[in-house]
Amino acid sequence: MKTIKLFFVGACLLLISATLVAQTKPWVVPANFKSMKNPVAMSDASTTAGQALYKKTCTPCHGKTGLGDGVKVKSLKTMPGNMSLSEFQNLADGEHFYKTKMGRGDMTKYEGKLSDEDIWNLVNYMRTFKK
Ligand code: HEC
8 A cells, every 4th residue: 555655655756846847847949940030120110019919919929019928827837937038039030930920828829810021020029128
């Protein structure tokens, strides 16, 4: 009986740590995306278009100013992160593009929901969160 109990507790611990590791796993972006050049030049028109989309689509999780404090965050398993920090701002445009397009876990996959141009406008808009 004791062995079975121990085995059960061990299995549970293993499962919990596996989940934790999965959540903190770095998000690796394929090289062909990382090196992508943003085809939409930074401009007021682009950030205005990005802002409209962001407000409608991303705010519930990422928060109004990208701090990761949206109203839905409490119900998520993973944190959306803080887009104003250099950890985020130092990433390439292509990385932001890839993550927005492909998603993972709680982060919605926008492929097929938003056009590439929409996503590039969002990438430009997310640059305005820089502190
Ligand atoms: C349902 C909640 C949710 C919505 C809606 C959402 N996101 Fe996310 N997003 C997340 C979470 C959670 C993560 C962190 C995912 C991870 O690390 O596994 C994330 C991560 C990201 C990242 C990568 C952050 C980094 O540190 O590299 C980008 C870029 C991003 N989201 C952009 C967007 C954009 C743009 C929109 C709107 C079009 C959007 N997200 C909508 C939850 C959301």
